[in-house]
Amino acid sequence: xxxGQGIDDQLCFALYTASxxxxxxxxxILEPLGLTYPQYLTLLVLWEDDxxxxxxxxxxxxxxxxxxxxxxxxxxxxxxxxxxxxxxxERVVEVSLTEAGWALRERAAHVPLAMLCQTGLDLGxxxxxxxxxxxxxxxxxx
Amino acid sequence: xxxGQGIDDQLCFALYTASxxxxxxxxxILEPLGLTYPQYLTLLVLWEDDxxxxxxxxxxxxxxxxxxxxxxxxxxxxxxxxxxxxxxxERVVEVSLTEAGWALRERAAHVPLAMLCQTGLDLGxxxxxxxxxxxxxxxxxx
DNA sequence: CGCGATTAGTTTGCGCACGATTGAATCGTG
DNA sequence: CACGATTCAATCGTGCGCAAACTAATCGCG
Numbered sequence: 001x002x003x004g005q006g007i008d009d010q011l012c013f014a015l016y017t018a019s020x021x022x023x024x025x026x027x028x029i030l031e032p033l034g035l036t037y038p039q040y041l042t043l044l045v046l047w048e049d050d051x052x053x054x055x056x057x058x059x060x061x062x063x064x065x066x067x068x069x070x071x072x073x074x075x076x077x078x079x080x081x082x083x084x085x086x087x088x089x090e091r092v093v094e095v096s097l098t099e100a101g102w103a104l105r106e107r108a109a110h111v112p113l114a115m116l117c118q119t120g121l122d123l124g125x126x127x128x129x130x131x132x133x134x135x136x137x138x139x140x141x142x
Numbered sequence: 143x144x145x146g147q148g149i150d151d152q153l154c155f156a157l158y159t160a161s162x163x164x165x166x167x168x169x170x171i172l173e174p175l176g177l178t179y180p181q182y183l184t185l186l187v188l189w190e191d192d193x194x195x196x197x198x199x200x201x202x203x204x205x206x207x208x209x210x211x212x213x214x215x216x217x218x219x220x221x222x223x224x225x226x227x228x229x230x231x232e233r234v235v236e237v238s239l240t241e242a243g244w245a246l247r248e249r250a251a252h253v254p255l256a257m258l259c260q261t262g263l264d265l266g267x268x269x270x271x272x273x274x275x276x277x278x279x280x281x282x283x284x
Numbered sequence: 285c286g287c288g289a290t291t292a293g294t295t296t297g298c299g300c301a302c303g304a305t306t307g308a309a310t311c312g313t314g
Numbered sequence: 315c316a317c318g319a320t321t322c323a324a325t326c327g328t329g330c331g332c333a334a335a336c337t338a339a340t341c342g343c344g
Contacts, residue, residue: 005254007186007202011268012164012257014275016183017204019161020331021282022154038300041158044149054323060149062159065323067301074299091309091322112147115154120281126153129278132271133156139262140163162301169302180330196293207293209331216329233292233339 025118029111033104039075040108042068043097046081047105051096053086080104167260171253175246181217182250184210185239188223189247193238195228222246 007013026037035043038061045060046052054065054072061068072095075081080101086092119126149155168179177185180203187202188194196207196214203210214237217223222243228234261268 005186006190007183009272010186010254011261011263011272011275012168012179013183013186014272014279015157015161015164016179018275018279018282019157020204021279022157024332025282026154036299037154037158041149041155044147044152044155048148055321062162063300064302066303066325069324071300085323089310089322093323112152118282119153119278121153121278129274130151130153130156132274133153133160136261136263136271137156137160137163140160140167140260166302178329197291205330206332208295208333211294213330231292231340235293 026111026115029114033108034078035104035108038063038067038071040111042071042075043080043101043104043108046095046097046101051094053092053094055092057095075101168253168257171256175250176220177246177250180205180209180213182253184213184217185222185243185246185250188237188239188243193236196235196237199237217243 023037026040030037030040033040041061042057045057052060054068057072058064058068072081072083076083078100079098082096082098083093084096086094116126121129165179168182172179172182175182183203184199187199194202196210199214200206200210214223214225218225220242221240224238224240225235226238228236258268263271
């Protein structure tokens with residue numbers, strides 16, 4: 001076996017395939033809610049803290065406005081969020097949940113557990129892996 | 143702290159951000175070679191085993207032909223690969239490296255080590271994390 | 285041989301990601 | 315107050331990723 005050059009030896013490839021497998025695993029669970037995976041993540045952030053500006057969402061999700069603006073417009077078109085210019089600072093767009101956006105939270109409440117089951121990990125393994133990934137991300141950014 | 147519902151508690155989000163951070167970390171290293179990250183992965187597979195059909199590349203990379211066809215056309219436009227219909231079976235397209243495609247292998251030889259350094263992981267940690275991710279991927283697919 | 289089923293790859297359409305640019309609003313310094 | 319610098323979101327262009335529809339070639343069964 002070649003040492004470290006084959007594609008299956010590469011950490012990056014394992015990460016890339018795992019991430020896509022995860023996104024795909026979410027799909028059948030999110031489809032009844034009419035959400036994509038990035039849209040679901042965005043709503044998670046808003047359910048945690050409603051009324052954030054676009055840049056704050058971007059900081060939280062590590063996405064820039066070029067990605068978020070069209071995504072938020074699609075959520076708005078579905079009636080889940082409102083986008084409005086701040087009165088204090090007209091540059092800022094504040095994103096807030098509608099009634100429907102809040103209501104969706106209940107319908108999505110089962111999602112984390114459903115996904116946890118799909119991973120087949122116990123809580124300890126999950127936390128360990130998650131923290132390793134966070135550390136790796138920090139390293140790659142630094 | 144909410145238990146398991148916040149975005150930073152989710153394994154999926156850690157995976158998603160780590161994967162994007164990895165892709166981004168590759169960018170400055172691959173940019174001098176004129177490659178994107180998925181293009182680099184595709185070449186890795188071809189350097190291992192030249193002359194594969196599109197579907198075999200897809201099996202290896204877990205990508206379908208709708209993704210690979212345009213990617214391969216871009217590699218072909220750069221003069222790195224040739225795409226040709228098999229004589230035995232006209233449905234099949236075989237992808238083979240050009241001289242330039244092989245030559246690029248030398249110029250890319252430093253990439254894995256450069257990335258390993260960026261991760262700041264020792265080899266043992268890398269292998270452990272990689273195998274956990276492979277196991278997770280298998281679970282999510284199963 | 286003939287013809288329906290299957291297979292391989294392409295095309296189409298949509299939704300991310302992200303670098304780069306733009307335009308408008310605000311800030312800061314003189 | 316003025317005006318250049320900065321900030322915020324939107325826009326543009328490119329390249330994935332993938333579902334679905336399509337096309338052409340091959341297979342298989344009568």
